[in-house]
Amino acid sequence: MTTDCTPGDGDVAWGGRLPLVRSGPMDAGQSAWERELRAVVVPWAQPSGMAVTTAEGDLIGPFNAFVHRPRPGRAFMAWVLDDQAGSSLTPVLREIAILTVATAWNSGYEIYAHTAVARHVGVAEEVITSIISGTTTDRLSAVEAVVHRFTDELVREHSVSTGTYDRAIQAVGRHGVLDLVNVIGIYLATAALLNAFEVPAPRQE
Numbered sequence: 001m002t003t004d005c006t007p008g009d010g011d012v013a014w015g016g017r018l019p020l021v022r023s024g025p026m027d028a029g030q031s032a033w034e035r036e037l038r039a040v041v042v043p044w045a046q047p048s049g050m051a052v053t054t055a056e057g058d059l060i061g062p063f064n065a066f067v068h069r070p071r072p073g074r075a076f077m078a079w080v081l082d083d084q085a086g087s088s089l090t091p092v093l094r095e096i097a098i099l100t101v102a103t104a105w106n107s108g109y110e111i112y113a114h115t116a117v118a119r120h121v122g123v124a125e126e127v128i129t130s131i132i133s134g135t136t137t138d139r140l141s142a143v144e145a146v147v148h149r150f151t152d153e154l155v156r157e158h159s160v161s162t163g164t165y166d167r168a169i170q171a172v173g174r175h176g177v178l179d180l181v182n183v184i185g186i187y188l189a190t191a192a193l194l195n196a197f198e199v200p201a202p203r204q205e
Helices: 028-048 062-068 070-086 091-104 108-121 125-133 142-157 162-196
Strands: none
Touching (some): 028 062, 028 108, 062 070, 091 108, 091 125, 091 142, 108 162
């Protein structure tokens, strides 16, 4: 699989409704934060083959927006990194939850990015396809199915049934459910950012 993210690809506006931050003058705070952010997100994205920059090096996805507003951008990234480092959920369970959020919000870049990350951490291709398409599969383990169901109910129905909640507690424990709600919140906020500014996703081939 390759990722096509070239500025000449149909003159794609990779920032969506926002200009790419390096296309205009950055102030000192933006410039320092852009370098710091690049040093974190580029190495994180590389193993999965996910594009977080254009061919010329401009940050894309939510990261361009983060540089436009360094203070909330730093705070948001701190939230993301804390979740990645301290969650009691396995990487597979986190990615199932993230893809469920991204699909519910039809957030193109989030679906693109976390399809790549999900593959990298070992989520089965059939599971990825079933989440994105809204179909069923028996490839989800019992715990994975509960995480997907809990996330889907909370995001689409804005509540979680007693039965689903109890099954989630049994599957991942109270700390796991707290961590699940945390990661759902992170990627609801990310999807809102991406959709509001119509940030496009690179193509996968």
